[in-house]
Amino acid sequence: MLLKVVILGDSGVGKTALLNQFVNNRFSTSYKATIGADFLTKEAFCGANARSVAIDETLVTLQIWDTAGQERFQSLGVGFYRGADVCILVYDITQPKSFENLDTWRIEFLTQASPSDTQNFPFVVIANKLDRENDRRVATQRAQTWCAKNSTSILPFFETSAKAATEVEAAFRKAAQLALSQGTMQADFIPETISFRGSPANGDSKSSCC
Amino acid sequence: MALRQSNGAPSVEQQPRYLAEASRRVQEQGFYAKKACGARDLPGALRHSSDMLRELRTSLLTPRNYYELYMKVCDELRHLDQFFQQLVADGTPAADIYERAQACGDVLPRLYLLITAGAVYVKTMQAPARDILHDLVEMAKGVQHPMRGLFLRHYLAQACKDALPDTGSKFEGDGGDVSHAVDFILRNFGETNRLWVRMQNQGPASQKKRREEERKQLKILVGTNLVRLSQLEGVDESRYASDVLPPLLEQVVNCRDAIAQPYLLDCIINVFPDEFHLATLDSFLTCCTQLRDKVCVRSILEAMMRRLANGARQEDSEVLGPPGAFDAFDACASRLVEEKKEALKVADLIQLRAALLEFAVECYPGELEYVQRCLAQTSAAIMNDVVGDDAMELETLLLAPVSSQQMTLASLLTLDDIAPLTRRLPIEQRKNVARRCLRRVLDGDDALDSPEAVVKLCAILEPLLCGDDSSMNDEALEKEQTSVASLAHLCRSESTDDVFRVLGTLRRALGKGGSRRTAYTLPALAYRGLELARVANGPEFSARKVFQFVHETATALAGVAPARALRVFLAAALEADAQCLGAISYEFVSQAFILYEDELPDSKAQVKALRSMVGTLLAAENCDAADYDALAAKATQYAAKLFRKPDQCRMVAACSHLFWPPQRVEAVEAPPPAPAAEDDDAATVEDAPPPPPAPKKEGRKRDPKRVLECLQRSLKTADACMTSAQPPISLFVEILDHYLAHLEAGNPLITPKYIAGLVALITEHVETMEAGEAREAVERHYANTRALIKARGVIELD
Numbered sequence A: 001m002l003l004k005v006v007i008l009g010d011s012g013v014g015k016t017a018l019l020n021q022f023v024n025n026r027f028s029t030s031y032k033a034t035i036g037a038d039f040l041t042k043e044a045f046c047g048a049n050a051r052s053v054a055i056d057e058t059l060v061t062l063q064i065w066d067t068a069g070q071e072r073f074q075s076l077g078v079g080f081y082r083g084a085d086v087c088i089l090v091y092d093i094t095q096p097k098s099f100e101n102l103d104t105w106r107i108e109f110l111t112q113a114s115p116s117d118t119q120n121f122p123f124v125v126i127a128n129k130l131d132r133e134n135d136r137r138v139a140t141q142r143a144q145t146w147c148a149k150n151s152t153s154i155l156p157f158f159e160t161s162a163k164a165a166t167e168v169e170a171a172f173r174k175a176a177q178l179a180l181s182q183g184t185m186q187a188d189f190i191p192e193t194i195s196f197r198g199s200p201a202n203g204d205s206k207s208s209c210c
Numbered sequence B: 001m002a003l004r005q006s007n008g009a010p011s012v013e014q015q016p017r018y019l020a021e022a023s024r025r026v027q028e029q030g031f032y033a034k035k036a037c038g039a040r041d042l043p044g045a046l047r048h049s050s051d052m053l054r055e056l057r058t059s060l061l062t063p064r065n066y067y068e069l070y071m072k073v074c075d076e077l078r079h080l081d082q083f084f085q086q087l088v089a090d091g092t093p094a095a096d097i098y099e100r101a102q103a104c105g106d107v108l109p110r111l112y113l114l115i116t117a118g119a120v121y122v123k124t125m126q127a128p129a130r131d132i133l134h135d136l137v138e139m140a141k142g143v144q145h146p147m148r149g150l151f152l153r154h155y156l157a158q159a160c161k162d163a164l165p166d167t168g169s170k171f172e173g174d175g176g177d178v179s180h181a182v183d184f185i186l187r188n189f190g191e192t193n194r195l196w197v198r199m200q201n202q203g204p205a206s207q208k209k210r211r212e213e214e215r216k217q218l219k220i221l222v223g224t225n226l227v228r229l230s231q232l233e234g235v236d237e238s239r240y241a242s243d244v245l246p247p248l249l250e251q252v253v254n255c256r257d258a259i260a261q262p263y264l265l266d267c268i269i270n271v272f273p274d275e276f277h278l279a280t281l282d283s284f285l286t287c288c289t290q291l292r293d294k295v296c297v298r299s300i301l302e303a304m305m306r307r308l309a310n311g312a313r314q315e316d317s318e319v320l321g322p323p324g325a326f327d328a329f330d331a332c333a334s335r336l337v338e339e340k341k342e343a344l345k346v347a348d349l350i351q352l353r354a355a356l357l358e359f360a361v362e363c364y365p366g367e368l369e370y371v372q373r374c375l376a377q378t379s380a381a382i383m384n385d386v387v388g389d390d391a392m393e394l395e396t397l398l399l400a401p402v403s404s405q406q407m408t409l410a411s412l413l414t415l416d417d418i419a420p421l422t423r424r425l426p427i428e429q430r431k432n433v434a435r436r437c438l439r440r441v442l443d444g445d446d447a448l449d450s451p452e453a454v455v456k457l458c459a460i461l462e463p464l465l466c467g468d469d470s471s472m473n474d475e476a477l478e479k480e481q482t483s484v485a486s487l488a489h490l491c492r493s494e495s496t497d498d499v500f501r502v503l504g505t506l507r508r509a510l511g512k513g514g515s516r517r518t519a520y521t522l523p524a525l526a527y528r529g530l531e532l533a534r535v536a537n538g539p540e541f542s543a544r545k546v547f548q549f550v551h552e553t554a555t556a557l558a559g560v561a562p563a564r565a566l567r568v569f570l571a572a573a574l575e576a577d578a579q580c581l582g583a584i585s586y587e588f589v590s591q592a593f594i595l596y597e598d599e600l601p602d603s604k605a606q607v608k609a610l611r612s613m614v615g616t617l618l619a620a621e622n623c624d625a626a627d628y629d630a631l632a633a634k635a636t637q638y639a640a641k642l643f644r645k646p647d648q649c650r651m652v653a654a655c656s657h658l659f660w661p662p663q664r665v666e667a668v669e670a671p672p673p674a675p676a677a678e679d680d681d682a683a684t685v686e687d688a689p690p691p692p693p694a695p696k697k698e699g700r701k702r703d704p705k706r707v708l709e710c711l712q713r714s715l716k717t718a719d720a721c722m723t724s725a726q727p728p729i730s731l732f733v734e735i736l737d738h739y740l741a742h743l744e745a746g747n748p749l750i751t752p753k754y755i756a757g758l759v760a761l762i763t764e765h766v767e768t769m770e771a772g773e774a775r776e777a778v779e780r781h782y783a784n785t786r787a788l789i790k791a792r793g794v795i796e797l798d
């Protein structure tokens, strides 16, 4: 089963780093901006129920979409939000601005992805760069309050370090589990009339110059 | 049906419909393709997929909507990819699939299928990566329609990202090496960029604006190629410098496109790591001088410098500027200024210098000369006062050195251009620079150790130190001036003489602040002076001199904040007393008394001041006996003259203790425990280790009779209050406490008889009180007092 995960947040909060840590167990200190959107896949065993024992676990393929935090590197819009099963919001504990922007990211996601149930769409919040505790400028309490305010149920919150590989696995697992338990899998396309030959394409061949 | 508007642009209103229809067809064909895959029907899967892909030949969609459709197609193609892999795993040669894909008639669908098959071909290791990749990137030239071509090439880069013979990948070796991976991406990038640039010149001139808009949306398709390059493991600093950057920059310069040039450079700056940039700065900057005139080179330089400065700011970063990098930027900036003199606005110019300055401050913390150079260049460029954008940029520029963590106070003060530059700003911005500077200096906690340093710092802080303060409310002013006052604590040095000079200079600077400011700043100076007086040992300035400074400061303060000045005088009196400087101490106390008589605004302030005065007198152990008697008598007079009766009553009772002062240690009859605290104090006055000889002076006298008089007077006043609406019974309990204290202190005139009388009186009064909070409070207090009486066995209680 394929689960689509979208990871959002300001530039430099460590989205790519988290993903790299989760998928490749690697971390690099140098910053390389993401342009547009790109995904990595990872297979994982995962249960839909938090209490479930191994028996319930299914093998899922996580398709995790890493996105550009800088707006100008997202010039084609965010069409890839559509069909997401879960969204991970990331901020950097040393950058209050990145925390304040979580609202914007969340609202933009809900508007653009327009999931069927906006109220209960699953989000996971990640406070990254925990290894820089000394430079912390966003108190844990503040983030927890935000999570409580923005969700009818509990909004899972993780403090992670992509650098030290702290809690990264747990955060992604939680995201996968939420996506699975949501059961928001889109219904497969069913054609209106079943024909034995596929209907001929009617692309606008006149304007083609291929 | 008019599918296109007459001008050839995709119709805006129809977009949702076009997209919905195309998406539906994609889903439908995708569904059949998936079914065919499930049935392991390769021809069917290819046929339906190619029908689906034909939707991408549309010209009806805007770039964003085309992107959406493209994403849907890619989702479907992933099933095909898995199907191909499965077939190969089950024994079908990948070459067969590759061949079959080539058979599709239409160019665009064929190429998407070929790419999908080609990626599987490589990933299943049945063909050398380098050959297939080369094939694909060449064949993709078959699509020359810009938008379709751009997306096709995006798909190519995306589908093959895990099929590159990168260093460490399984394709390395027979499949080629990283140079082939680089070559593949560079080729794809080159073609992508060419298509993108060509868009500009296609179609009627009237559509130029719209085309530019579309191009700007499509740009990330070009940029992602650069991301791929930066992700290659095998591209290290040296390969980047020799094989990657030069062809990229060549593209940038040769495409001669005013939209592509700044965008590509922006991408290069952002996707490659700092170390790479530092290693190749010269080529990058050379390229910056070869761009189209319309391109804003300033923002490119700025972006690069800001990135490097940011990198250097990171924790445990090694991105400090290499020698020469600053000069390279500086030269490039100067050349730019020289060449584009007319086109550059003052704001642009300042912005450029600001970026350079920030770069210098963060990447070369040791090289003050760089910072100085930037400031000097800025000064030279600004002839008049600035406003608006110019002012905003200048403010940003000044904040860089002024608020940087990298700058020590000493370094900051060598920057002589800062103060004059701040004067070019409108007052509010000037204040902001000063505030940030002050905060940084206080946080940094570096010592202000010379009068020159004070003068220089105060020149920057000037708008906080003097001038019109009428626009500030009291609260804001208090906050600000409390910070300013904290400067007094930075006046530190090995030599107490130096501290004294520094403090004096600071006092002169702050003294110009006007009454609202000095009310907050002078106390801090005076208290810092008292700290200094305790340790002053310089050849030039003795403790006496320092006390004189404190005296002057407090006197100046008396005019603006008498109550605060009074406290300073009292604190000074105690300090002088501790150093056995009796005359000086007496002078300070007298000043406090004068202030009390002449200046205090109301009775509340008087009560508060009087409490401090009594406390100070009691603590002044070394006070001359005659002086002490006079002051004690005076204080008691003040107490008796207070405006409110209850205040009179309380303060007169408090004054009773003045006539039974604690005795100096040697005057007490019984040998006391070792008075450690006192020895310590004395030891700081002179540095001699043994206990100093006690001053051979007559100690303060005790007078039991005066004590009793005070208490009785206090009682009488309390009695007089009893006629008021709410008789203050609590006063009697308080007086009872004083009696008890004196009884314990051994005053022979205070006998248990008094206690018994008072107890009877209070018990009776309490009984008559109305139930309520007041009564409860009194009862609580009284119960405590009674418990004490009982514990000490003073009298029998019922």
Ligand SMILES: Nc1nc2c(ncn2[C@@H]2O[C@H](COP(=O)(O)OP(=O)(O)OP(=O)(O)O)[C@@H](O)[C@H]2O)c(=O)[nH]1
Residues within 6 Å of the ligand: A009, A010, A011, A012, A013, A014, A015, A016, A017, A018, A028, A029, A030, A031, A032, A033, A034, A035, A067, A068, A069, A070, A128, A129, A130, A131, A132, A160, A161, A162, A163, A164
């Ligand atoms: N100390 C520390 N640094 C981190 C951590 N995570 C990321 N970083 C660093 O932060 C910088 C930015 O990380 P990225 O993962 O590239 O940020 P991003 O969110 O993907 O940024 P965009 O792609 O621009 O949206 C890099 O220099 C990382 O090395 C972390 O947990 N601890």
Ligand SMILES: [Mg+2]
Residues within 6 Å of the ligand: A015, A016, A017, A032, A033, A034, A066, A067, A068, A069
């Ligand atoms: Mg990223």
